[in-house]
Amino acid sequence: MRKNISNWGNYPVLNCEEVSFSMEEQLTQYVNTHDHVIARGNGRCYGDASLGEHSVSTLRFDKVLAFDEENGVFECQSGLTLDQILDIIVPRGWFLPVTPGTKFITIGGAVASDVHGKNHHSEGSFSNHIVSMKVLTAKGLTECSPETEPDLFWATCGGMGLTGIITTVRFTLKKIETAYIRQKQIKARNLDEVLQLFEEHKHYTYSMAWIDCLQKGDSFGRSILIVGEHATKDQVAAKAAKAPLELPRKMKLTVPFNLPGFVLNNFTVKLFNALYYAKNTKRVIENTVPYEPFFYPLDAILHWNRGYGKDGFVQYQFVLPMDKKDGLVAILQKISEKGWGSFLAVLKTFGKQDDLISFPMEGYTLALDFPVRNGLFPFLDELDALVLQYGGRLYLTKDARMQERVFWDSYPNAERFREIVKTWNPAGKFRSAQSDRLNFQFA
Amino acid sequence: MPTVLILGAGSDIAVALARRYAAAGFTLQLAGRNPEQLRPLEQDLRIRHRIAVTVHAFDALDFTSHAGFYRALPAPPDVVLCVFGYLGSQEKGQQDWQEASRILHTNFTGAVSILNIVAEDMAARGKGTIIGISSVAGDRGRMSNYLYGSAKAGFTAYLSGLRNRLWHSGAHVMTVEPGFVATQMTGHLALPALLTAQPGEVADDIFKAAEKKKNVLYTKWFWRYIMMIIKNIPEPIFKKKKL
Ligand SMILES: Cc1cc2nc3c(=O)[nH]c(=O)nc-3n(C[C@H](O)[C@H](O)[C@H](O)COP(=O)(O)OP(=O)(O)OC[C@H]3O[C@@H](n4cnc5c(N)ncnc54)[C@H](O)[C@@H]3O)c2cc1C
Ligand SMILES: NC(=O)c1ccc[n+]([C@@H]2O[C@H](COP(=O)([O-])OP(=O)(O)OC[C@H]3O[C@@H](n4cnc5c(N)ncnc54)[C@H](OP(=O)(O)O)[C@@H]3O)[C@@H](O)[C@H]2O)c1
Numbered sequence: 080m081r082k083n084i085s086n087w088g089n090y091p092v093l094n095c096e097e098v099s100f101s102m103e104e105q106l107t108q109y110v111n112t113h114d115h116v117i118a119r120g121n122g123r124c125y126g127d128a129s130l131g132e133h134s135v136s137t138l139r140f141d142k143v144l145a146f147d148e149e150n151g152v153f154e155c156q157s158g159l160t161l162d163q164i165l166d167i168i169v170p171r172g173w174f175l176p177v178t179p180g181t182k183f184i185t186i187g188g189a190v191a192s193d194v195h196g197k198n199h200h201s202e203g204s205f206s207n208h209i210v211s212m213k214v215l216t217a218k219g220l221t222e223c224s225p226e227t228e229p230d231l232f233w234a235t236c237g238g239m240g241l242t243g244i245i246t247t248v249r250f251t252l253k254k255i256e257t258a259y260i261r262q263k264q265i266k267a268r269n270l271d272e273v274l275q276l277f278e279e280h281k282h283y284t285y286s287m288a289w290i291d292c293l294q295k296g297d298s299f300g301r302s303i304l305i306v307g308e309h310a311t312k313d314q315v316a317a318k319a320a321k322a323p324l325e326l327p328r329k330m331k332l333t334v335p336f337n338l339p340g341f342v343l344n345n346f347t348v349k350l351f352n353a354l355y356y357a358k359n360t361k362r363v364i365e366n367t368v369p370y371e372p373f374f375y376p377l378d379a380i381l382h383w384n385r386g387y388g389k390d391g392f393v394q395y396q397f398v399l400p401m402d403k404k405d406g407l408v409a410i411l412q413k414i415s416e417k418g419w420g421s422f423l424a425v426l427k428t429f430g431k432q433d434d435l436i437s438f439p440m441e442g443y444t445l446a447l448d449f450p451v452r453n454g455l456f457p458f459l460d461e462l463d464a465l466v467l468q469y470g471g472r473l474y475l476t477k478d479a480r481m482q483e484r485v486f487w488d489s490y491p492n493a494e495r496f497r498e499i500v501k502t503w504n505p506a507g508k509f510r511s512a513q514s515d516r517l518n519f520q521f522a
Numbered sequence: 523m524p525t526v527l528i529l530g531a532g533s534d535i536a537v538a539l540a541r542r543y544a545a546a547g548f549t550l551q552l553a554g555r556n557p558e559q560l561r562p563l564e565q566d567l568r569i570r571h572r573i574a575v576t577v578h579a580f581d582a583l584d585f586t587s588h589a590g591f592y593r594a595l596p597a598p599p600d601v602v603l604c605v606f607g608y609l610g611s612q613e614k615g616q617q618d619w620q621e622a623s624r625i626l627h628t629n630f631t632g633a634v635s636i637l638n639i640v641a642e643d644m645a646a647r648g649k650g651t652i653i654g655i656s657s658v659a660g661d662r663g664r665m666s667n668y669l670y671g672s673a674k675a676g677f678t679a680y681l682s683g684l685r686n687r688l689w690h691s692g693a694h695v696m697t698v699e700p701g702f703v704a705t706q707m708t709g710h711l712a713l714p715a716l717l718t719a720q721p722g723e724v725a726d727d728i729f730k731a732a733e734k735k736k737n738v739l740y741t742k743w744f745w746r747y748i749m750m751i752i753k754n755i756p757e758p759i760f761k762k763k764k765l
Contacts, residue, residue: 101537
């Protein structure tokens with residue numbers, strides 16, 4: 080059925096033919112008879128990566144196929160979402176090897192964007208934990224892994240659906256004793272201090288910081304660093320220790336309709352200030368919390384994206400090499416001078432990663448929201464120029480507007496990626512609004 | 523643990539029902555035309571809910587196979603969910619008997635054929651529950667789908683009679699009349715969001731209503747009232763509408 084759809088940023092809104100399937104045969108049949116096909120998971124990418132002429136929803140293709148509870152190996156169809164996986168694995172003592180800041184994404188989306196979490200510096204991105212997967216390419220269903228058909232494998236991890244439709248994924252899990260996280264929150268007065276703190280805390284499995292983008296002068300880049308480890312049984316309170324792998328169920332809040340932009344900003348300002356000026360003036364707070372608020376603080380408010388109003392927003396996320404701190408300063412300054420971005424940004428350090436087309440590379444990554452407004456895109460083009468100048472790049476899954484040249488100039492393996500995609504998707508059967516915008520020539 | 527047999531287990535409503543019954547700890551028997559296609563669901567239910575699941579070949583249109591199919595089940599089911607159905611094309615069915623007969627035989631004759639066998643068994647055992655998924659389309663024939671609608675009307679009447687009969691021997695029959703449900707069957711239609719249920723909601727409604735031994739369930743609930751209005755439009759007016 081044709082309808083107007085958009086992803087998490089509510090921008091752009093495109094008229095697409097949306098279809099879904101629950102069995103492999105239905106998918107094969109559809110792909111064999113259609114062109115301009117792109118997979119769509121739960122629409123949590125922000126822009127146009129999963130929109131296209133024919134958007135194939137994987138959400139009904141959501142079966143668990145295998146779970147080796149001894150060794151922590153899990154296999155499922157690509158439309159299964161992380162929140163459902165957590166419901167199955169956590170009570171049995173396992174956790175996702177990597178999780179982004181929302182659990183409402185599919186496994187297919189996790190692979191196609193090669194997502195990273197707070198543990199990138201210590202455990203890499205999602206692709207690091209895949210045993211094997213199957214992809215329906217233009218040549219048919221093909222199994223791949225780092226050992227078999229490695230080209231297809233690496234072009235599919237972070238490949239934004241351009242090699243075809245991922246059908247099943249087998250990946251490894253992480254053993255846990257409890258469903259809780261031992262976390263530590265540390266206030267940093269400015270950017271230098273928070274970068275220093277990242278360095279000092281790099282042995283922690285999980286780390287990220289909320290950074291206040293509006294402060295100037297001495298407080299430029301004031302932040303809260305949050306680090307954590309999975310809690311062991313003896314670290315949780317006596318009551319929780321009785322059923323350490325279970326969490327109390329909570330009600331979810333929903334933002335029912337599009338709110339004017341300032342509401343969300345007010346909310347995050349309050350949240351941050353509450354943390355920053357916490358009653359106790361302690362610089363460091365340590366406590367044990369359920370995994371949900373630690374990993375998914377925003378998931379408690381379903382559809383918070385509507386808080387940016389009906390024109391939508393874009394999320395700007397870039398990464399710069401570790402030795403380009405001056406670039407980070409320059410970009411952050413430009414953002415804070417303009418004052419158009421969200422009040423808060425997420426700052427994180429990435430560990431080494433050097434594969435075909437994934438976003439992460441060793442360095443700093445910053446992500447913040449910009450409500451769509453007149454003049455925004457030219458301004459973001461200026462930021463892009465800085466990112467390029469300092470040897471960085473933008474995260475494709477957040478992108479809705481980058482110009483063609485920026486992509487081809489910033490991803491060092493873009494040409495090689497295109498060559499591989501061409502062998503599996505020679506006529507551009509799989510293509511998205513994003514790949515069209517970036518002028519991805521398949522032929 | 524009680525056992526539930528799902529006839530037409532591959533459909534979206536059936537998948538949601540399978541998950542609902544599995545969550546309650548039932549043993550599942552999944553039956554469909556293509557058992558291989560049911561393997562992923564079988565694994566899914568086993569892993570998520572740690573229950574026993576079996577898969578069986580069943581074709582509603584292959585009437586003569588029904589008795590053998592039922593006899594070969596590993597255990598007589600406590601609950602039988604008759605979920606399969608075929609919407610087909612009204613327009614095609616008007617000219618093409620193949621299509622018309624497929625609509626009639628899948629939704630009515632096929633269901634009668636298998637449920638007759640189930641009913642005999644439940645009557646003999648003096649217990650059990652049959653749940654038939656009919657449709658609000660059977661409440662009044664409309665030009666856009668009266669082939670499907672008339673088959674469902676027949677099915678609704680059959681279930682009503684069967685309920686009457688089996689009450690006397692201790693078994694229960696529930697008729698389910700879904701309104702719009704967002705499934706593969708309706709994927710190509712632009713359904714009004716407010717009136718449309720998700721398969722999971724329908725499954726929840728059915729499970730709860732069956733526990734309470736309801737006789738006729740409309741899901742979502744307001745369809746009972748929508749259909750009351752539709753049934754009461756006088757024929758002279760009704761026939762002039764393009765419905
Ligand atoms: C609140 C929030 C926080 C986030 N935090 C993070 C974070 O910390 N780290 C991070 O890395 N990302 C983060 N993201 C981004 C998100 O993880 C990715 O965009 C993810 O890919 C979304 O998955 P999805 O299932 O919603 O897929 P979609 O958004 O529908 O699609 C995303 C891409 O994956 C492709 N795709 C989806 N399924 C398949 C398939 N079966 N086969 C082939 N291609 C497929 C699509 O074509 C598209 O290119 C966040 C997003 C939100 C909304
Ligand atoms: N969706 C709605 O809005 C709606 C509304 C009212 C009532 N209903 C009823 O609800 C039930 C489920 O519908 P759905 O929407 O989930 O439909 P669906 O996804 O289209 O599924 C129909 C199912 O019936 C099965 N089937 C068809 N012919 C069969 C046969 N000869 N033998 C065995 N199985 C057969 C199909 O099996 P295969 O997998 O082998 O093809 C499929 O699993 C149907 O009875 C339908 O009439 C639906």
